[in-house]
Amino acid sequence: MAGFREREKQYFPLQKIQDVVDLFKDQLTTPDEPNLALLSIVLGLIENTLTVNRALPNHIDSSQSLEPIFPVVELSIVEALYTKFVTQIKRSVDLTKFPDGNATRELVKFVSDVVWSSLMRSYYKDKAHLQSLYSYLTGNKLDCFGVAFAVVAAFQVLEYKDVHLALSEDHAWVVFGEDLKDSAEVTWHEPVICTRQMEVASIVSGINPSINATTDSVEMASLQQDLLWLLHDLGHLEKYPMALGNLGDLEEISPTPGRPPPLDLFEESIEANKKYYNNRHVYPYTYLGAYQYRNMNYKEALQAWADAASVVKTYNYNRQDEEIYKEFLEIANDLIPQMMKSVASDNAARIHHTSILYNPDCYSNFLRFYDGICEWEEDSPNPVLHITWANQLAFSLSKFDCSVRKLIALPGTGESSSSSEEDSEEDEEDEVNHNKDNKKDDKENITQTDDNKIEKVVKARGRRRK
Numbered sequence: 001m002a003g004f005r006e007r008e009k010q011y012f013p014l015q016k017i018q019d020v021v022d023l024f025k026d027q028l029t030t031p032d033e034p035n036l037a038l039l040s041i042v043l044g045l046i047e048n049t050l051t052v053n054r055a056l057p058n059h060i061d062s063s064q065s066l067e068p069i070f071p072v073v074e075l076s077i078v079e080a081l082y083t084k085f086v087t088q089i090k091r092s093v094d095l096t097k098f099p100d101g102n103a104t105r106e107l108v109k110f111v112s113d114v115v116w117s118s119l120m121r122s123y124y125k126d127k128a129h130l131q132s133l134y135s136y137l138t139g140n141k142l143d144c145f146g147v148a149f150a151v152v153a154a155f156q157v158l159e160y161k162d163v164h165l166a167l168s169e170d171h172a173w174v175v176f177g178e179d180l181k182d183s184a185e186v187t188w189h190e191p192v193i194c195t196r197q198m199e200v201a202s203i204v205s206g207i208n209p210s211i212n213a214t215t216d217s218v219e220m221a222s223l224q225q226d227l228l229w230l231l232h233d234l235g236h237l238e239k240y241p242m243a244l245g246n247l248g249d250l251e252e253i254s255p256t257p258g259r260p261p262p263l264d265l266f267e268e269s270i271e272a273n274k275k276y277y278n279n280r281h282v283y284p285y286t287y288l289g290a291y292q293y294r295n296m297n298y299k300e301a302l303q304a305w306a307d308a309a310s311v312v313k314t315y316n317y318n319r320q321d322e323e324i325y326k327e328f329l330e331i332a333n334d335l336i337p338q339m340m341k342s343v344a345s346d347n348a349a350r351i352h353h354t355s356i357l358y359n360p361d362c363y364s365n366f367l368r369f370y371d372g373i374c375e376w377e378e379d380s381p382n383p384v385l386h387i388t389w390a391n392q393l394a395f396s397l398s399k400f401d402c403s404v405r406k407l408i409a410l411p412g413t414g415e416s417s418s419s420s421e422e423d424s425e426e427d428e429e430d431e432v433n434h435n436k437d438n439k440k441d442d443k444e445n446i447t448q449t450d451d452n453k454i455e456k457v458v459k460a461r462g463r464r465r466k
C-alpha cells in the first residue's frame with residue numbers, strides 16, 4: 001500500500017471535527033478498504049492532544065475567547081507516522097517465506113511477535129489512551145485491544161484480506177483463514193467478528209475522551225459521537241452491541257437533535273445481541289440498567305440487571321472476565337444498595353405503597369439478579385461471592401416490604417399466592433431443594449422472609465455447588 005493518495009491528502013490539515021468526519025466518511029464509502037493505520041493514527045493524535053498533552057493556554061484573560069482547542073492535524077505528521085508503521089512491518093516480514101495468499105497461524109504468530117517485540121518492556125497495560133497506533137508509534141505502548149488491532153492493521157499493510165479483529169466483551173484477538181474460525185481463542189462465546197468497517201467502528205468506540213477521573217474532553221466525546229452516528233447510518237453498528245451502547249451513553253450526555261433517544265439505542269443493542277449473538281452478551285443489559293438507574297427508573301433498572309444476570313449465569317466465571325465481574329460487583333454492592341436507601345427514605349412512596357419495595361415484580365427481578373450471579377459462580381473455577389456480597393444482599397433484601405417477601409410464585413403457573421407465615425421449615429427446605437432440581441427454570445422464585453433465611457438460600461446454593 002503506497003503512501004497517501006490525493007484521496008486522503010485532500011482532507012488535510014484537519015482543523016475541526018467535521019474535517020475528521022469527512023475523512024472517515026470518504027474512507028468508509030470507498031470501493032476499497034478503509035485505511036486502518038491512517039484512521040487509528042489520526043484518532044490517536046487528536047485524543048492525545050485533547051486528553052493527555054492538553055496544550056492549554058497558560059492564562060485565560062478576558063479577551064481570549066474560549067475557542068475549542070481542537071488540534072490542527074497536519075498531513076506531514078500523520079504521513080511520517082504512517083510511513084514509520086508501513087516500513088517497520090514490511091521490513092520485518094519476509095513474505096517470500098509465506099507464498100500462500102491466505103494468512104497462516106505461523107504468519108499471524110510472526111506478525112504478532114513483530115508488534116510485541118517493539119513494545120516497551122514494562123508499562124501499566126490498563127492505562128488510558130494506549131489503544132491506538134499513535135500510542136504504538138510514539139510511545140511503544142499498547143493495551144490488549146491495541147495489540148490485536150495493530151496486528152490486523154499490519155496485515156492490511158501486507159495486503160491480506162482474511163485477517164480480522166475478533167471482540168468479546170472483555171477481550172480482543174485476531175481471527176484469520178477461510179471462515180475466520182482459526183484463532184488461538186476458543187473459550188469465548190459469540191465474539192464480534194469484524195469487517196474492515198467494524199474495525200473502524202472498534203477504534204471509534206474505543207476513543208477515550210477522559211482527561212482525568214472526573215473530566216472528559218467535550219471535543220473528543222463530540223467527535224466520537226459524530227463518528228458513531230456516521231457508522232450507524234452506514235449500517236456498521238448493526239452487529240456491534242457495545243458500540244450501540246456506547247452511543248446511547250453519549251446521547252444521554254449530549255442529545256443530538258433529530259436523533260432517537262438513548263433508550264432506542266440500548267434497545268437496538270439488546271436486539272443485536274439476540275439476533276446475532278444468541279443473547280450471550282451481558283453489556284447491552286448493563287448499559288440499559290445503568291441508564292435506568294441514573295434516571296431513577298428503578299423498576300426498569302432491576303429488570304435490566306436481572307436480564308444481565310440471566311445471561312451471565314450460563315457462563316463459568318474465570319479470571320479473564322474481570323471487567324464483567326467488576327460490573328456485577330458495582331451493581332450488587334453499590335448501585336442496588338444506593339437505590340434501596342433512596343427509595344426507603346421516600347416516605348410518600350412508602351405511605352402509598354407505590355415504591356419498588358412493595359412491588360412483587362421488582363422483588364422477583366431482585367431475586368433473579370442474585371440467582372443468576374449464584375449460578376454464574378456455580379461450577380466456576382474462580383469464586384465470585386464473598387462476605388460483602390452476602391452483607392449487601394441482606395441489606396437490600398431487608399428493605400423490601402414483608403408483604404412482597406411472602407409471595408411465592410407457583411411452579412409454572414406464573415400465579416403467586418401469599419404463603420402463611422407458618423410455613424414449616426421443611427416446606428421451605430423442600431422449596432429450596434425443589435428449586436435446585438429446576439435450577440434452569442428461573443420463573444420460579446422462592447422467597448425468604450427474614451435474614452436467617454438468607455443463610456438458607458446461600459447454604460442451599462452451597463449444597464448445589466458441591
Ligand SMILES: CC1(C)CN=C(N2CCN(c3ncnc4sc(CCF)cc34)CC2)S1
Nearest residue numbers: 145167168169170171172205242283286287
Ligand atoms: C455497561 C458498561 C460498563 C459501559 N461501558 C462498557 N464498555 C465500554 C466499551 N467497551 C467496548 N466498546 C467497544 N468495543 C469493545 S471491544 C472490548 C473488549 C476489549 F477489547 C471492549 C469494547 C467495553 C465495554 S460496558
